[in-house]
Amino acid sequence: MEVGFIGLGLMGRPMALNLLAAGHRVHVWSRRRESMRPLLDAGASDCASAAEVARRAAVTISMVSDAPDVEQVTLGADGIADGAGAGHVHIDMSTIAPAAAQSIAAGLAERGIVALDAPVSGGEPGAIAGTLTIMVGGDEGACARVQPLFEAMGKSITRIGEAGAGQVAKACNQIITGVGVAAVAEALNFAARSGADGTKVREALLGGFAYSRILENHGQRMLERNFRPGFKAWMHQKDLRIVMGEAHRLGVALPAAAATAQLFNGMIGCGMGEDDSVAMLKLLERMSGGVGA
Amino acid sequence: MSATEGRVEGGAMRVGFIGLGVMGEPMARHLRAAGHALAVWARRPQSAAALVAEGVPLCATPAELAARSEVVITIVTASADVEALAFGAQGLAEGFVPGAIHVDMSTIAPATARALAERYAARGVGWVDAPVSGGGQGARDATLAIMAGAEDDMLERVRPLLGALGKRIVHIGPPGAGQVAKACNQMIMVSAIQACAEAFRLAGAHGVDKAAVLRALAGGSAGSRVLEVMGAKMVARDFAAGVEARLHHKDFAILMEEAARLGAPLPVAAQVWQQLDALMGAGWGRDDTASLLRVLEG
Numbered sequence: 001m002e003v004g005f006i007g008l009g010l011m012g013r014p015m016a017l018n019l020l021a022a023g024h025r026v027h028v029w030s031r032r033r034e035s036m037r038p039l040l041d042a043g044a045s046d047c048a049s050a051a052e053v054a055r056r057a058a059v060t061i062s063m064v065s066d067a068p069d070v071e072q073v074t075l076g077a078d079g080i081a082d083g084a085g086a087g088h089v090h091i092d093m094s095t096i097a098p099a100a101a102q103s104i105a106a107g108l109a110e111r112g113i114v115a116l117d118a119p120v121s122g123g124e125p126g127a128i129a130g131t132l133t134i135m136v137g138g139d140e141g142a143c144a145r146v147q148p149l150f151e152a153m154g155k156s157i158t159r160i161g162e163a164g165a166g167q168v169a170k171a172c173n174q175i176i177t178g179v180g181v182a183a184v185a186e187a188l189n190f191a192a193r194s195g196a197d198g199t200k201v202r203e204a205l206l207g208g209f210a211y212s213r214i215l216e217n218h219g220q221r222m223l224e225r226n227f228r229p230g231f232k233a234w235m236h237q238k239d240l241r242i243v244m245g246e247a248h249r250l251g252v253a254l255p256a257a258a259a260t261a262q263l264f265n266g267m268i269g270c271g272m273g274e275d276d277s278v279a280m281l282k283l284l285e286r287m288s289g290g291v292g293a
Numbered sequence: 294m295s296a297t298e299g300r301v302e303g304g305a306m307r308v309g310f311i312g313l314g315v316m317g318e319p320m321a322r323h324l325r326a327a328g329h330a331l332a333v334w335a336r337r338p339q340s341a342a343a344l345v346a347e348g349v350p351l352c353a354t355p356a357e358l359a360a361r362s363e364v365v366i367t368i369v370t371a372s373a374d375v376e377a378l379a380f381g382a383q384g385l386a387e388g389f390v391p392g393a394i395h396v397d398m399s400t401i402a403p404a405t406a407r408a409l410a411e412r413y414a415a416r417g418v419g420w421v422d423a424p425v426s427g428g429g430q431g432a433r434d435a436t437l438a439i440m441a442g443a444e445d446d447m448l449e450r451v452r453p454l455l456g457a458l459g460k461r462i463v464h465i466g467p468p469g470a471g472q473v474a475k476a477c478n479q480m481i482m483v484s485a486i487q488a489c490a491e492a493f494r495l496a497g498a499h500g501v502d503k504a505a506v507l508r509a510l511a512g513g514s515a516g517s518r519v520l521e522v523m524g525a526k527m528v529a530r531d532f533a534a535g536v537e538a539r540l541h542h543k544d545f546a547i548l549m550e551e552a553a554r555l556g557a558p559l560p561v562a563a564q565v566w567q568q569l570d571a572l573m574g575a576g577w578g579r580d581d582t583a584s585l586l587r588v589l590e591g
Binding site: 237241244245247248250251252253254255258259261262263265266267268269270273 | 553556
């Protein structure tokens with residue numbers, strides 16, 4: 001397929017490369033031209049604006065940091081809506097608030113464009129390996145049409161419901177992973193402060209009811225004290241801010257997520273924002289009188 | 294003409310007032326009683342009816358009110374309301390002459406207060422953020438605690454007006470600083486309401502006399518103004534608003550968002566926020582924040 005891609009960062013670049021590798025023709029544009037270089041070298045075509053990307057491809061994808069960025073590349077000046085023809089499908093794979101996704105989808109619908117929200121889970125390793133989990137909200141027919149594109153980037157693809165539903169699923173994902181990282185960090189810090197070998201504790205627990213991917217992967221990195229991102233703490237904090245804002249709007253209590261969000265605030269305040277989320281272990285150590293035995 | 298020309302005699306000032314709610318109306322009356330020349334604007338004219346019947350001029354737009362006032366005081370609900378009043382169509386900024394001052398006594402985001410102060414400064418118009426604590430009772434008794442964010446000279450010019458509304462006026466710092474103090478106030482106060490709710494939930498679970506617990510605690514080291522006022526409401530199961538819980542809920546969204554932006558962990562406030570979310574979900578937003586007790590009763 002002819003597909004446009006905007007947002008060639010840590011996640012977007014390998015996703016776009018996987019689209020090329022699967023035989024799709026990829027058209028790219030970026031505010032920062034140097035971020036396009038790896039894609040152009042791999043055979044993607046160079047566009048002068050988001051509008052031009054949409055003129056050349058019937059399907060466009062955005063992978064940017066926040067709702068205002070999505071709005072800018074879709075509905076802003078020289079944006080996708082300015083170049084898109086009838087029946088164009090735009091897929092936003094960024095993580096933004098469900099309400100923002102719905103409002104952008106409505107704005108695009110007025111311009112004759114079908115919008116899908118398709119945020120992902122799996123981090124940079126998943127983006128590189130093409131094994132992302134993709135959660136889709138929006139029109140069922142459009143979702144089916146772009147399935148080959150999703151399959152080039154991910155392995156578990158689920159349509160959750162109408163516009164915004166993909167972002168709701170992503171918010172749920174961030175609640176579970178955020179609280180999960182905090183739980184694993186607390187457990188390993190508690191083990192160390194109690195004089196127990198964290199490596200053995202993790203090993204034992206992996207066989208039991210506390211097993212989780214987070215205990216397995218994040219737990220391992222905590223034990224190795226490998227705090228390189230991965231998924232940066234400030235990004236997880238941003239995602240939890242979206243979640244807490246939605247909970248506020250809906251009148252839904254999320255006490256565990258709220259506690260976790262405060263730990264992320266503490267990490268940002270201590271200058272750990274660029275570390276991986278697993279650096280939460282370091283914060284807990286500071287809150288417990290230093291690194292354990 | 295400049296804002297200081299045509300001043301009414303004896304230190305009295307031409308004052309505009311917007312936001313004639315439970316807090317605003319008694320505050321406007323105190324200003325009038327202190328001898329200031331009061332005029333008002335209201336989005337819903339009926340909210341100004343009582344004052345208009347007593348001879349207070351009602352302006353057609355905020356701009357018209359600003360044009361005839363040395364100082365305009367606003368006390369409304371949200372950041373967006375203050376922004377619209379100030380710089381929306383026919384807003385205050387269109388009417389203010391250089392030297393005039395906007396005193397905002399609403400509870401809004403510090404960042405909004407700072408941004409409005411800057412926009413006004415570019416036009417030679419002054420700004421004071423002066424949020425209050427003390428509720429409807431404090432407004433009626435003119436005993437509000439007022440926390441001000443402003444440049445020194447601006448605050449000095451409006452100090453006589455604030456003096457008619459409250460007994461304690463503290464200059465916290467430059468524009469926005471008053472709102473920071475107010476955020477701290479809300480955090481301590483609502484967290485204390487939650488602590489009272491939990492205490493009376495525990496007393497209730499044991500089946501002991503809550504009124505007796507309240508009487509006993511009032512004299513001890515857990516004694517506080519919140520315990521006295523909100524504890525009494527909880528014991529009496531009087532959930533009619535004093536201050537509507539939805540306003541505290543709104544305040545928490547502001548202060549928690551600022552904490553996230555600044556990287557400041559607020560673990561207790563975060564939990565109180567969730568209890569307020571649950572309160573809103575239960576449909577008690579227009580009731581008193583003493584309803585935090587009902588959240589714990591499930």
